[in-house]
Amino acid sequence: MSPTPPPSDLHDHLGYWLRMVSNAVSQDFAREIEGQGVTVAEWVFLRALHDADCLAPSLLAERMGMTKGAISKLADRLSEKKLVQRAPNPEDGRGQMLSLTPAGRALVPELARIADGNDAAFFDTLAPAERDHLGALLRKIARAHELTRAPVD
Amino acid sequence: MSPTPPPSDLHDHLGYWLRMVSNAVSQDFAREIEGQGVTVAEWVFLRALHDADCLAPSLLAERMGMTKGAISKLADRLSEKKLVQRAPNPEDGRGQMLSLTPAGRALVPELARIADGNDAAFFDTLAPAERDHLGALLRKIARAHELTRAPVD
DNA sequence: GACATATAGTTGACAAGGAAACTTCCGGGA
């Protein structure tokens, strides 16, 4: 028997493969939407706003799993790009309401198509049943660990 | 027919679930090894060095999927922590040879055990067959896209 | 009504990685 067994290999962990594939997907996607002048975090931000019509930064922070500070700066950038606008919350002097500008609203479907294409391209090496299975497994894990935040990075 | 179909939902993408689960695993792991004074990138660095005995920074950059600059700074930090040492490469005046210090070598099995525990804890909600299947699917995707770099972030 | 406490958002300091310029060294031609 060896005095100290060799440490487990990186490749033995599911987390390793998960990170590898996940990073590749995200990096591919980031590169594609870079052409639209937008980052992945900005895409998630815009997409959330598209559904909500108008959202408080604190809620967005909660949903995106980022700090208030990060959201504040993200909003600055998107506002600079004329994709998002801030308005005071009439019911609470501290709060504000974020919403998409027309340009921002117009951009979302464009980005969504890119996201669709990226996802399809990346997972087309799997058969449809395998894709379904992969999705089911991931959702099962997410549910078990009560993951709810939209992942950003 | 609607004039503009609604943009696809984030949740429709496999990449979304992949990122969500992957980020959760990594963040959990990062929090656990923080107690050992080490980051995830540093763990990957140390683990690679453990197998290689001595490695050039450029090779490490290749394997970790990071830039030379990042590796240079990572080596600085680990050297500061007395876990890694630099030596000049006798055969090439430009190169150097990175290796683990005794402290670094002693730390790797400790970190490996934490990694094992983290992985087990995270995926124990899946049945063994499901875990195998998940791993197989991820490796299939990695192979199809020729992913070889150890993911870091 | 006044004050203590909590909450919304902003800001500044810091961390860590990428891109590119830079330094040093190698090795191949003329």
Add this chain to the structure above:
DNA sequence: TCCCGGAAGTTTCCTTGTCAACTATATGTC
């Protein structure tokens, strides 16, 4: 031998996130 192109590392600047301190507003308690 003397260049000159390329490779190895380092350094600088930029980006983008966290954390914690700060400002302003709201709310509950006496």
